[in-house]
Amino acid sequence: MLGRLSITFLFLLITGLCSFMAHAKKPPPQPLTIAIGLENYDFNxxxxxxxxxxxxxxxxxxxxxxxLKSELLLRASNNALPDGIIVPADYMGLTALNxxxxxxxxxxTYLIDQVRTNIKANGTTLGVPIVFGNHLMLYYNRALVSEPAQSWQQLREQQQKLALKINWNYYEMYWYRAFLGTFGTSLILKGNVHLDTPAMVNALRWYKSLKEEAWLDVECDYECxxxxxxxxxxxYTINGSWMFQRFSKHFSDKLGVAQLPRLRGEPMRSYFSSHVMAFPDNALSGSKRAELKTLSEFLQSLPVQTNLWSSINALPVDRRALEMLKIQGIVQVEALISTLEHAQPMPNEAQMAFIWEAMLKGLTRHLAGVLDEHQAAHFMQHIVEKSISYEQEKKPGQ
Known part of the structure; x- marks a missing residue:
């Protein structure tokens, strides 16, 4: 009997010791390196x-x-990419990031439908959504403006009568695209790029006319x-939802938010997108997959999503969290959501990188008087097709 107890005790001792040793040998979690954009939401x-x-x-x-984009592409060429990146969803079209x-x-399973359709690039899900919006809106200073202008005509009248001015990042194509959206165009149709269109011609003509207005300093860049x-x-300023926190902290209740001004009754249409966490250099096939999954689950969890507004003034991608925000009757939240009314999902296809570049080249030549609006639209189409063709020729096996 004593021998049997000794054997049992010895067995339990060995089992416990093995368990302890296995637990003791379990490696600590590996640290993660995540790259983000400074002017975007503060995820720290x-x-x-x-x-x-x-x-x-x-x-x-x-x-x-x-x-941010050029730094990531440079790191890709040097095999020095981070474990994860938090970026606007269109970055998922950068094939060089692998x-x-x-x-x-x-x-x-609780993702908002708009978000679920905005996390794919060329049919493949390449990012975990965290917040959404990222759209342009009209901010105004309530100390200077009693009633915000609803149209460009009203803006002109306010400038003439009250010397009120407006600014935006004039040479940045994300802003120009909102003006182009007034004329109801899609940049990509059935996988093909369409820049040489009547809509582009009308947008170029209008955009150049604004350059001459007394309210605008076109040389003022983003920080300016x-x-x-x-x-x-x-x-007034036209800027993105990502700036709400900074503006709100500065102006408090003097900050106003409104829809982008209309032109002849037609709304401007900014793009909207998600901010996603993506995993460059095939990181999910590496040794930190478990840690990256834990971070993904954390960022999508209901407690985190529910607190996104109070922590960084961002709209959650979880529909339960968004509904809880809506019923709180927070004026700023209602304003942010209302300004999404005319926004359109930004394409995440790889062609967008070439589209932004082609539009900038065509627009700057038009503004300089080198090309008229018809020639500029045609030039944009030529540039984007040439760039896409060159990229395809570089691919192995092409």
Missing amino acids: PLFTEFTRATGIKVKVVEFENNS LSEVPDDWLS TVNQFLAGEVA
Whole structure:
């Protein structure tokens, strides 16, 4: 009997010891490196909370928005990409980043339908959505404006009577596309790029006419437009939902948000998109897959999604969290959601990189008087087709 007990005790001792040793040998979670854009939402508080909850450390690499894309492409050529990137969804079209396909079971079942359709590039899911919106709206200073202008004609009248000014990032194509959207065009139809269109001709003509208006300094770049608005030098600015937190903190209840102005009764149509976490250099096939999945689950979790508005003034991608926001009657939330009314989903196809470049080249030549609006639209189409053809020729086996 004593011998049997000794054997049993010895067995339990060995089993416990093996279990302890296995647990002791379990490696600590690997740290993650995540790249983000400086001017976008401040995700740092979320990463801090994530580390506190899971023990997984996150090193954040921040880039200026204007250089984020070029920095990522440079790192891709040097095999020095981070484990994850938080970027607007159209970055998923950058094939050079070699993004991992995201498994369906990594995505929350509560994603808003608009978001679910905006996380694919060429039919493949390449990002985990975190927030959505990323659209342009009209911000105004309530200390200078009692009733916001609803049309460009009203803006002109306010400028003439009250010397009120407006600014936006005039040479940035994301802004120009909102003006183009007034004329109801799609840049990509059935997989083909369409830039040489009557809509483009009309938009070019209108955009150039605005350059001559007294209310606008077209040489004022992105940071300049932000600083002018914060300093009260302009009454209006067109900027994105990502700037709401900064503007709101500065102006408090003096910040106004409205729809983009109409032209002859037609609304401007900004793009909207999601901010997603994507995984470059096939990161999901690497050793940090488990940690990246844990981060993906955390960012999509209901507690995080519910607190996105209070933490970074961003709209959640979880429909339950968005509904909870709506019923709170927060004026700013209602304004942000209302300004999505005329917004359109931004294509994530790889062609968009060439489209932005072609539109900029055509627009700048038109503004300089080198090309008229018809020639500029035709030039854009020529440039984009040439760029796409060249890219296809570079691919192996082509």
